Amino acid sequence: MSSYAVRAQPRHRKDLTSWAMNLNAFEARARRVLPPALFHYVAGASEDAIVYGRNAKAFRERSFFPKVLVDVSNRTSKTSLFGVDYAHPFGIGPMGFSRLIARDGDVTLARAASAEGIPFVLSGASLTRMEEVSAAGSSSWFQAYIPGDEGRIAALLERVEAAGFRTLVVTADTPVNGAHERAVRHGFSAPIRKFDLNLGWQGITHPSWLVNILLRDRLGGLRFRFENVDADPGPPVFSSTLVRDMKRRDALTWRHVEKVRQLWRGNLVVKGIMSADDARTCEAVGADGIIVSNHGGRQADCAASSLDALERIAGQGGKLKLMYDGGVRRGWHVLMALKLGASFVFVGRPMLFAAAVAGDAGVRHAIRLLADEVSLNLALLGISKPEQLREIEVSKNSSCDWRSASVV
Numbered sequence: 001m002s003s004y005a006v007r008a009q010p011r012h013r014k015d016l017t018s019w020a021m022n023l024n025a026f027e028a029r030a031r032r033v034l035p036p037a038l039f040h041y042v043a044g045a046s047e048d049a050i051v052y053g054r055n056a057k058a059f060r061e062r063s064f065f066p067k068v069l070v071d072v073s074n075r076t077s078k079t080s081l082f083g084v085d086y087a088h089p090f091g092i093g094p095m096g097f098s099r100l101i102a103r104d105g106d107v108t109l110a111r112a113a114s115a116e117g118i119p120f121v122l123s124g125a126s127l128t129r130m131e132e133v134s135a136a137g138s139s140s141w142f143q144a145y146i147p148g149d150e151g152r153i154a155a156l157l158e159r160v161e162a163a164g165f166r167t168l169v170v171t172a173d174t175p176v177n178g179a180h181e182r183a184v185r186h187g188f189s190a191p192i193r194k195f196d197l198n199l200g201w202q203g204i205t206h207p208s209w210l211v212n213i214l215l216r217d218r219l220g221g222l223r224f225r226f227e228n229v230d231a232d233p234g235p236p237v238f239s240s241t242l243v244r245d246m247k248r249r250d251a252l253t254w255r256h257v258e259k260v261r262q263l264w265r266g267n268l269v270v271k272g273i274m275s276a277d278d279a280r281t282c283e284a285v286g287a288d289g290i291i292v293s294n295h296g297g298r299q300a301d302c303a304a305s306s307l308d309a310l311e312r313i314a315g316q317g318g319k320l321k322l323m324y325d326g327g328v329r330r331g332w333h334v335l336m337a338l339k340l341g342a343s344f345v346f347v348g349r350p351m352l353f354a355a356a357v358a359g360d361a362g363v364r365h366a367i368r369l370l371a372d373e374v375s376l377n378l379a380l381l382g383i384s385k386p387e388q389l390r391e392i393e394v395s396k397n398s399s400c401d402w403r404s405a406s407v408v
């Protein structure tokens, strides 16, 4: 059992194309490789995972009316955002703890994204120093969990700028952490308990993770820490005594975003916007863009789907660059979000699972799969580039949902 599991990563890498035919494939493989506490932390959502399901359902309810007999032989999905040309209209969203999920998780995601010509957003809850990720020669997007304590904002932003990041994403939907009951039930906590029999057993029974991620880094002298929550290195990830300090995030208001705007010279993006009112306020305080997002269903489990929110926010017009995340697993999902008003789309979980099972090769394969699907669907819709989506009609009809049809 153990030798099979230790060999699991290279084996997965070698025959990637035979089993990873779409983004959904990575989750099933990651379930085998990751200790349950970590697998469920990534795969799970908050409370009853209603919003997680709602994000997926929102895509199934929508459909395009394709055009035919159009020359689509010269297709491109190149997209420009904030003056930078990207190979595709999607990027990798910020995900905390990546270094515990995949070997060199943050650097792996950043390098793969850069090699494939798409952006990667480094999480403020990451465990690799932002300077190291930036030096890996790629990411210029950093997501900050802005401290509610105003005095600490300037020092953090100075560090982010000095590290070479040009686009700052302020996550606004986490005054408190969502209730990740599924992850907690499998032993996850933040900080992770240091001496815990259940977690110890999970490590022993997942030797490839234990050897390649935990022991390799620990033996190399790394102390897993939240490296980027503040100007200085943050608290350790493993502790049996510490309680997570949320940096008074529940005291965060628009005043803090205004302060960030005064201090930050690069592009400012607010993530986690769901209401049209808040989108207007973002514009009023000088943000350059927003990511319409319900955190992939990991925060309020009573929220609307991000796609419904996007449609409403786009409907009111305005100058902000609209970006989207939540439940994007197929190329046509990217196109649907663009059609409904987004300029760009971010993908979360599947990219981290791809990194967990097959490292850099896995993430690059995942990016190419999604890119190929975008191109394929452009052709099937009878258009050659995303801008031409304006010529394609869409409809929303819940009875088109195959799941509800099969129940009936």
Ligand SMILES: Cc1cc2nc3c(=O)[nH]c(=O)nc-3n(C[C@H](O)[C@H](O)[C@H](O)COP(=O)(O)O)c2cc1C
Residues within 6 Å of the ligand: 041, 042, 043, 093, 094, 095, 096, 097, 123, 124, 125, 126, 143, 171, 271, 293, 294, 295, 296, 297, 298, 325, 326, 327, 328, 346, 347, 348, 349, 350
């Ligand atoms: C394991 C994990 C960690 C995350 N950590 C962060 C984070 O640190 N900051 C943040 O703004 N969003 C975080 N998110 C939310 C993602 O950026 C994104 O909104 C969400 O994953 C998109 O949904 P999807 O996974 O269905 O694509 C995290 C998501 C996951 C799955």
